[in-house]
Amino acid sequence: MTDTIIEVRNLTREYQMGAELVRALRGVDMSIYRNEYVAIMGPSGSGKSTLMNMIGCLDTPTEGEYWLNGLEVSTMGDDALARVRNREIGFVFQTFNLLPRASALHNVELPLIYAGVSGRTRREHASGALSRVGLSDRVDHRPNELSGGQRQRVAIARALVNEPSILLADEPTGNLDSTTSEEIMTVFEELHAQGQTIIMVTHEADIAAHAHRVITLRDGRVHSDTKKAA
Amino acid sequence: MPFREAFRLAFQVIWTQKMKSSFSAIGVFIGVMFLIAVVSVLEGINKYMTENVVETFMGVNTFQLRQRPDFVGEDVPREQWNEWRRRPRITYEDADAVIQGIRSVPVTYAWVSYTGQDLEVEGRRVQGVQITAATEGYFDVKGYKMADGRPFTAQEVQNGQPVAVLGHELADRLFDGRNAVGEELRLRGIPYRIVGVVESQGNVFGASLDKFVIAPALSPIKRIANPPRVIDAMFVKARTLEELEVAREEAEAVMRSRRQLRPGDENNFELETSEGALDFWANINRVLMTALPLLVGIALVVGGIVIMNIMLMAVAERTREIGIRKSLGARRRDILRQFLVESASLAALGAGMGILAGLGGAALVSATTPLPASVAPWSIPTAVGLGAGVGIMAGLYPASRAARLDPVEAIRHE
Ligand SMILES: Nc1ncnc2c1ncn2[C@@H]1O[C@H](COP(=O)(O)OP(=O)(O)O)[C@@H](O)[C@H]1O
Ligand SMILES: [Mg+2]
Numbered sequence: 001m002t003d004t005i006i007e008v009r010n011l012t013r014e015y016q017m018g019a020e021l022v023r024a025l026r027g028v029d030m031s032i033y034r035n036e037y038v039a040i041m042g043p044s045g046s047g048k049s050t051l052m053n054m055i056g057c058l059d060t061p062t063e064g065e066y067w068l069n070g071l072e073v074s075t076m077g078d079d080a081l082a083r084v085r086n087r088e089i090g091f092v093f094q095t096f097n098l099l100p101r102a103s104a105l106h107n108v109e110l111p112l113i114y115a116g117v118s119g120r121t122r123r124e125h126a127s128g129a130l131s132r133v134g135l136s137d138r139v140d141h142r143p144n145e146l147s148g149g150q151r152q153r154v155a156i157a158r159a160l161v162n163e164p165s166i167l168l169a170d171e172p173t174g175n176l177d178s179t180t181s182e183e184i185m186t187v188f189e190e191l192h193a194q195g196q197t198i199i200m201v202t203h204e205a206d207i208a209a210h211a212h213r214v215i216t217l218r219d220g221r222v223h224s225d226t227k228k229a230a
Numbered sequence: 231m232p233f234r235e236a237f238r239l240a241f242q243v244i245w246t247q248k249m250k251s252s253f254s255a256i257g258v259f260i261g262v263m264f265l266i267a268v269v270s271v272l273e274g275i276n277k278y279m280t281e282n283v284v285e286t287f288m289g290v291n292t293f294q295l296r297q298r299p300d301f302v303g304e305d306v307p308r309e310q311w312n313e314w315r316r317r318p319r320i321t322y323e324d325a326d327a328v329i330q331g332i333r334s335v336p337v338t339y340a341w342v343s344y345t346g347q348d349l350e351v352e353g354r355r356v357q358g359v360q361i362t363a364a365t366e367g368y369f370d371v372k373g374y375k376m377a378d379g380r381p382f383t384a385q386e387v388q389n390g391q392p393v394a395v396l397g398h399e400l401a402d403r404l405f406d407g408r409n410a411v412g413e414e415l416r417l418r419g420i421p422y423r424i425v426g427v428v429e430s431q432g433n434v435f436g437a438s439l440d441k442f443v444i445a446p447a448l449s450p451i452k453r454i455a456n457p458p459r460v461i462d463a464m465f466v467k468a469r470t471l472e473e474l475e476v477a478r479e480e481a482e483a484v485m486r487s488r489r490q491l492r493p494g495d496e497n498n499f500e501l502e503t504s505e506g507a508l509d510f511w512a513n514i515n516r517v518l519m520t521a522l523p524l525l526v527g528i529a530l531v532v533g534g535i536v537i538m539n540i541m542l543m544a545v546a547e548r549t550r551e552i553g554i555r556k557s558l559g560a561r562r563r564d565i566l567r568q569f570l571v572e573s574a575s576l577a578a579l580g581a582g583m584g585i586l587a588g589l590g591g592a593a594l595v596s597a598t599t600p601l602p603a604s605v606a607p608w609s610i611p612t613a614v615g616l617g618a619g620v621g622i623m624a625g626l627y628p629a630s631r632a633a634r635l636d637p638v639e640a641i642r643h644e
Contacts, residue, residue, distance in 0.1 A: 053638050056557070058556075058557055058637045058638050058641075059636075059637075059638050078561070078562060079561045079562070079563075082556065082559050082560060082561040082562075082564075083559065083561075085556075085557060085558065085559045086558065086559020087559070091557055091558075093641070097550075097553075097554045097557070097641060098554075099551055099554060101242075101246060110554075110555065110558045111558045111559055113235050114555075114558060114559040114560050114561075114564060115559065116232070118232070158558070162559075
């Protein structure tokens with residue numbers, strides 16, 4: 001029996017743009033199970049980022065249900081969502097989104113600060129996460145002193161530091177060259193091998209090829225959902 | 231986020247943006263500096279007034295019997311002035327009767343009449359010299375010690391001898407440092423012989439207390455100072471405040487009966503003590519203390535507006551940071567706290583610097599001007615509280631805007 005981590009039913013997200021109603025998601029249904037490695041693909045504007053933001057609790061649906069670990073997230077208030085983001089979700093962005101003035105270590109410490117972890121424990125966990133992504137020798141560096149690949153690895157360490165149930169990545173290699181992209185994919189594979197559930201948005205087939213299941217969106221709907229033969 | 235983190239973060243931001251931080255704290259800085267400096271100077275003057283000036287002018291444990299008060303505050307109504315002017319003057323007979331009437335406690339006393347003149351000796355001119363026509367007790371009442379020569383005697387007062395005692399600075403200036411004792415001086419055309427010079431009394435707010443001539447009350451100058459048998463005041467000095475009060479009550483009873491006042495009638499004479507003189511200062515003090523909050527208030531409001539604008543700019547500039555923090559689990563209250571602590575710290579820092587500068591300013595004022603300065607202990611916590619209050623008020627709106635930002639939009643913000 002496989003555990004369901006994410007259960008999404010009829011997920012809809014509409015944006016009012018002046019007089020026009022933009023329907024970014026038009027009723028998405030899907031389930032994601034523990035220790036899956038899922039790639040979400042689709043043309044630009046098909047709703048991939050909107051879906052990821054929804055799953056990452058950064059945004060709430062206009063309609064539909066979203067269950068995370070058996071809890072209905074779609075009805076939660078602001079503070080509860082913040083807590084879910086902090087404890088259950090690790091988010092990796094295309095543009096890294098590190099705080100430019102803070103060291104790698106401090107960047108990784110941030111989720112722990114909001115979790116209320118204090119002092120030494122916090123630093124220990126943060127440097128542990130940095131060594132998991134092979135950056136133990138860069139803890140005191142600021143983002144502008146790191147290469148793109150290293151920045152993304154800091155972001156991954158930050159996403160992992162609270163041991164979330166899912167790692168979400170929206171085009172994590174979008175700003176990286178192909179060699180560095182492969183490095184990041186290696187990190188993802190190691191994490192997956194250690195039991196981490198991963199959902200990753202990409203529009204590059206060779207990146208998606210690392211995943212074990214590929215969901216394709218088109219016009220805000222699930223177009224296809226294929227599992228690789230094990 | 232715990233407060234400790236919020237403070238660490240705030241100081242990190244303030245430190246990395248020193249220029250902007252100092253600019254934004256400047257309003258609070260000025261307000262607080264002003265508060266501290268002005269209050270310190272006022273407090274200093276206050277202390278000085280109570281401890282030195284009033285005693286200098288009024289004498290310790292002394293009351294004055296006068297036609298009307300000498301020290302009056304601002305805003306005396308016209309009717310009051312008229313009432314004062316209509317009162318009978320104090321006569322030799324009044325003064326004698328009062329001294330006869332004070333029986334229960336020992337006192338010393340002096341009759342005093344004032345006039346003024348520009349004096350000139352061998353081309354050296356001193357303007358606006360106070361000439362005091364007094365009885366021999368004046369030296370004792372005022373606590374004057376002689377630098378040279380001697381005070382005049384009861385005998386000389388009785389005989390109306392033209393002898394004079396000079397204040398120190400006046401003697402120096404008129405006689406160019408020579409010993410003035412034995413020299414002659416013309417008071418209103420009448421030649422007076424100088425018998426003594428009083429030790430220097432220093433100055434008050436830069437004005438010398440040594441520009442005086444004292445002459446016997448019954449000497450020829452009396453005709454210029456007052457109508458016949460009239461004096462400006464009688465000074466009565468007791469040994470203690472308690473005895474002074476007894477003497478004052480006896481003097482009041484004598485004067486009321488001499489003026490044939492019925493119970494319930496107001497006194498038509500003045501028995502002025504140093505408290506009266508202090509009231510005069512208290513009035514000035516009150517006016518200044520009323521204006522002060524206004525000035526400080528304006529500076530703080532302006533300071534608050536500056537901080538609010540800087541914080542709004544900070545929120546706009548750091549929109550992306552706020553989005554990132556929210557995506558990592560920061561709740562609204564975490565963001566709110568972060569920005570509130572930052573603006574409060576900014577203001578508190580401004581207040582802290584303002585306190586130092588205000589203290590420095592007060593020290594400078596007391597070093598370079600005759601105004602004394604003394605730090606009022608209450609002004610420091612008040613300044614800190616005001617500063618932090620302004621910071622929190624000014625931060626409230628920007629911080630709540632930051633806290634309400636939508637994480638997705640904030641992260642996309644460039
Ligand atoms: N904040 C927004 N306001 C209005 N329209 C939006 C907003 N965010 C996304 N959209 C629209 O929703 C659709 C899906 O966008 P997105 O999820 O970013 O697509 P993808 O990530 O697959 O390229 C697009 O048409 C986009 O223009
Ligand atoms: Mg996208």
